[in-house]
Amino acid sequence: MQEHRTQGGPDSADPIIEARNVCVTYDLEHRDAMVLDDVSIDLRRGEILGVVGESGSGKSMLANAMMDAVEEPGITTGEVTYYPEDGGEPVDVLDLPTEELKEFRWEEVSMVFQGALSSFNPTMSIRGHFEETLAAHDYDVEAGMERARQLLGDLYLDPDRVLDSYAHELSGGMSQRALIALSLVLEPQVLLMDEPTAALDLLMQRSILSLLADIKAKYDLTILFITHDLPLVAGLADRLAILYAFELAEVGTATQIAHDSKHPYTRALLQAVPNLDAPTDSMRPIEGTAPNPAHVPDGCHYAPRCPLATRECHEETPPWVDVEDDHRSACFHSDEAEDAVPFDLSEVSDA
Amino acid sequence: MSDRATTTGTTRDDDDIVMSLENVSVDFEKEQGVVESLFDEPETVQAVSDVSIDIPENDVLALVGESGCGKTTLGKTIIGVQRPTEGTVAYRGQDVWDAKDGRGDVTVPFDDIRRSLQMIHQDPGAALNPNRKVLTTLEAPLKKWDPEMSTEDRRARIFALLDRVGMEPPEDYAHRFPHQLSGGEQQRIALVRALLMNPDVILADEAVSALDVSLRVETMNLLLELQEQFNTSFVFISHNLSNARYLAQEAGGRIGIMYLGEIVEIGPPDEVLNDPQHPYTKVLRWATADLDPTAQEMTDPPVRSIDIPDPVNPPSGCRFHTRCPEAREACTTTAPELGEEAATASERCAACHRTDPDHEYWESEPLDGVEAAESPTLND
Ligand code: SF4
Ligand code: SF4
Numbered sequence: 001m002q003e004h005r006t007q008g009g010p011d012s013a014d015p016i017i018e019a020r021n022v023c024v025t026y027d028l029e030h031r032d033a034m035v036l037d038d039v040s041i042d043l044r045r046g047e048i049l050g051v052v053g054e055s056g057s058g059k060s061m062l063a064n065a066m067m068d069a070v071e072e073p074g075i076t077t078g079e080v081t082y083y084p085e086d087g088g089e090p091v092d093v094l095d096l097p098t099e100e101l102k103e104f105r106w107e108e109v110s111m112v113f114q115g116a117l118s119s120f121n122p123t124m125s126i127r128g129h130f131e132e133t134l135a136a137h138d139y140d141v142e143a144g145m146e147r148a149r150q151l152l153g154d155l156y157l158d159p160d161r162v163l164d165s166y167a168h169e170l171s172g173g174m175s176q177r178a179l180i181a182l183s184l185v186l187e188p189q190v191l192l193m194d195e196p197t198a199a200l201d202l203l204m205q206r207s208i209l210s211l212l213a214d215i216k217a218k219y220d221l222t223i224l225f226i227t228h229d230l231p232l233v234a235g236l237a238d239r240l241a242i243l244y245a246f247e248l249a250e251v252g253t254a255t256q257i258a259h260d261s262k263h264p265y266t267r268a269l270l271q272a273v274p275n276l277d278a279p280t281d282s283m284r285p286i287e288g289t290a291p292n293p294a295h296v297p298d299g300c301h302y303a304p305r306c307p308l309a310t311r312e313c314h315e316e317t318p319p320w321v322d323v324e325d326d327h328r329s330a331c332f333h334s335d336e337a338e339d340a341v342p343f344d345l346s347e348v349s350d351a
Numbered sequence: 352m353s354d355r356a357t358t359t360g361t362t363r364d365d366d367d368i369v370m371s372l373e374n375v376s377v378d379f380e381k382e383q384g385v386v387e388s389l390f391d392e393p394e395t396v397q398a399v400s401d402v403s404i405d406i407p408e409n410d411v412l413a414l415v416g417e418s419g420c421g422k423t424t425l426g427k428t429i430i431g432v433q434r435p436t437e438g439t440v441a442y443r444g445q446d447v448w449d450a451k452d453g454r455g456d457v458t459v460p461f462d463d464i465r466r467s468l469q470m471i472h473q474d475p476g477a478a479l480n481p482n483r484k485v486l487t488t489l490e491a492p493l494k495k496w497d498p499e500m501s502t503e504d505r506r507a508r509i510f511a512l513l514d515r516v517g518m519e520p521p522e523d524y525a526h527r528f529p530h531q532l533s534g535g536e537q538q539r540i541a542l543v544r545a546l547l548m549n550p551d552v553i554l555a556d557e558a559v560s561a562l563d564v565s566l567r568v569e570t571m572n573l574l575l576e577l578q579e580q581f582n583t584s585f586v587f588i589s590h591n592l593s594n595a596r597y598l599a600q601e602a603g604g605r606i607g608i609m610y611l612g613e614i615v616e617i618g619p620p621d622e623v624l625n626d627p628q629h630p631y632t633k634v635l636r637w638a639t640a641d642l643d644p645t646a647q648e649m650t651d652p653p654v655r656s657i658d659i660p661d662p663v664n665p666p667s668g669c670r671f672h673t674r675c676p677e678a679r680e681a682c683t684t685t686a687p688e689l690g691e692e693a694a695t696a697s698e699r700c701a702a703c704h705r706t707d708p709d710h711e712y713w714e715s716e717p718l719d720g721v722e723a724a725e726s727p728t729l730n731d
Contacts, residue, residue, distance in 0.1 A: 171659070203654075206637065207638075207657040272565040275639075277641065
């Protein structure tokens, strides 16, 4: 990959998963079928990282690539390294043999998707799912079920009632919480969540997020939370990574991104989000439409919509710039973003 | 917005009212398994419970609530798609279901009513026939309602509207199939189809929640422009308070908060949202994330239970009392009322005992899990 892409690098002191130059493509010959383009990012031990992108930005690909779960005929390249606790041998995730990958996926890193109903087998009780998962991984079922009850309780569910139910007998919010409990029953270190609350009502979404914050603290988890909904995750996440059209645009702490974004796309996105406190006339749509994977522009993928785009932007991949400590932006004109796309959070909140 | 705010501020002539619902309830039989249906009486769910509301001309009503609160059923009842179990629904003074059944003196034929009340669905893709070109889909209703119209006129009208919603060149879009359109574009086709009928009211059910964040404001702006231009009223249904607020605020309309089949608070968006009086509205505000991470503490949910009770057996008294952070004994026995004036009023109304400083509520014991009792304050 180009030399300059590694400036303003993602390196962090204690990563639990390190993704380097990860690409997902459906056709190695042609750049055109690229659905994740040269993404390098660390998931740091103990953090909640929010990955924000609109539909078709490649955000689900990123989660899938991190556990080598991209479906055929997609091809994942680059490196994904998992660092177990207590300095164990680093694991090269993209190189794991099938059996070990299966273990890795539940016992080290587990994943929760949107829509629990399709994740549960309709003919098996919730208890059945817990028992089957524990047995399949050679865990002690009795101790495991004790943990299951605990986890269900942590998620404000009545363990007896839920364990005896089938998924379709539970409300959407209940089955999604049961699925989160199931994903944690083998005591993984990392939870990857892909729009885990998107199908639910806002009140249930926020409630689940606040429960996640508690669970994360209680079980020492690291969480990657993928969503299209920036405000939803802003309060939960320690750091935010913004994806646009298959590449990372900006990475920083939640506060840096919300208050001091240095990327024209992030700023436009912040402006576009309908929120409760902003004066309605301060909300502005983003002009133009996102590219589809068959027609990703050369250079910066945002260039066709960006008010700051120069010739350079249309021709070359923008460099990563360290705009602040621990805050990087992939943009040729990071220092002009603020003036070009005005957005002042302090005006917007509690107006 | 300001000139319209004044119209909503004064009492309206009855002539201005397009739809009027009085004491409307809608019951559904709950779906049962085969075995259950052999032995048990079917259970009924009251999806909408005793709601009275008027929809004036050129107005926006945004209905907000959790799934199962009855907002979609109420919306469909407003546009005459859902027959109420009790109460009346009138279109410009004509009872909609009398017109349908040919009861009494029908002054407005049912077909005219149907045409004046249109709907755009949550999933526009599913609402469009995948095997039909856009043009064919759009021509069908015009052919049905106005068979005299020449092909030329019909197309001119369709192209003009496509152009109006930003689908240029319209000839090009007209000859596409739905799968050749983006989600946002499909949504616009659905909107054009509704507008072709020159409707008085359009029901938009979760019309923007499925769109990407960056498209929402754009789509809502389009709705607002069209509403203005075509003098159409919108009933906008959403679980998202921010979207509802945007539309209702910009249009000078109302927001109605629903819980288990009832409207619990209704009024202008700035009053309802900036100074909510109903505890449930406050809870929904908590659920609406602030963009500013520093302003957003991950506090525990301010409800005593995060799950909605079974609508088959709604709680006694105030239906929110099983979850309400302020509930007291009095709430379990007496149901608070929204008030007669809520159907039309331009002022906010809330159905909660706390709005009445003399209510016995203040003397009764807090329920389990409710924090210490305090005394009435009018601004609470
Ligand atoms: S690199 Fe250029 S086109 Fe891309 S975001 Fe920055 S200014 Fe805009
Ligand atoms: S009437 Fe009682 S239970 Fe109902 S909202 Fe008011 S305080 Fe809560």
